Amino acid sequence: MSELLQSLRRRIRTQGPLTIADFMAEALLNPQHGYYRRADPFGRDGDFITAPEISQIFGELIGFWVIEMWQVLGSPAQASLVELGPGRGTLMTDALRAAKVVPEFLEAISVHLVETSPVLRKAQKNQLSDYSPTWHDSVATLPDMPNFIIANEFFDALPIHQFRYTDVGWREVLVGLGNEELDLMISPRETPHVALIDDVITRNAKIGDVTEVCPAAISLFELLASGIIKNGGAALVIDYGSEFEEPKATLQGFQGHQPKNFLDSPGEVDISAHLDFSALKRAAPPGICSWGPIAQRDFLLSMGIEVRASRLTEFATDKEKVIIDSACNRLLSPSEMGTLFKVLAVTFGDKEQPSLPPGFVK
């Protein structure tokens, strides 16, 4: 039995059942044994593959998005390009390479990476040493200047709370012990995060339904938004999820590209949940505009993925052309990532002065 599993069992035995959020935080971020602290989970040999690892075009188009937003803001002479959870640093590398066409942008920005994993920080350092990035444990220490923030598949890894609808209302799903094994159970009492469940979800709930809330996503989003109100800047959040209108259990474990019970082998299994974009939009304070979410497919098409792909194929061998085509298909196809993944933009200003961010124009 792994040390993390032993320590979780000890903790539950002495302190009682954990919320799923506490369990997730331990399984993913425990300093010694957490999933994201130990290894590089990406790619064919890992547990999952993300859009920037599928095609360089993804990061390049996001680079162009950031440059346009920087220009809309009057090309501030000092700004930061921030990525939350940069993984191997692939997206940032591609974005910065694309940005070479606008040298003034590269001169103006400093690169900031919010990353907790030492293994992934090392990978990021190898890729991005030319740009002397600064690493942060959390968004709380980001610089006091216009921040242009990118988050691809970051919010889905934040700890969620789960609730089941019962004849006495929502009750939290907890991780306890059944026959000494980790097991799910229902809290006998109401717990504080029930308050975050939106009324529309409760109106649509039947006994037995399960719903989720992610207070960590909401407070992080509020912090980013208040920075944008204060200093200007913008954010682009890309993730799988939707605007939740009815109860849904989306928490899932993944290992070796296969679904896996999220309670199994804590620290060795990726655990994530769909992002509720409505909850983020509700958290946007006045002075901030949120746009979308729109399907990743529509965003990438509007940003010119097809033009960029055909430019790349001009110089490609036949074998490379097939690879480029299949990568674009993976990013765009509704049966792959095209519609499951959504894009939300956050900009400075209010709806009375709308200036549609790039990619959000059809």
Ligand code: SAH
């Ligand atoms: N954006 C990358 C990686 C997504 S995986 C890509 O698209 O390929 C999630 C990333 O977020 C990893 O880099 C992981 O180490 C990081 N991460 C997860 N939880 C975090 C947290 N609470 N704080 C900072 N980084 C976190």
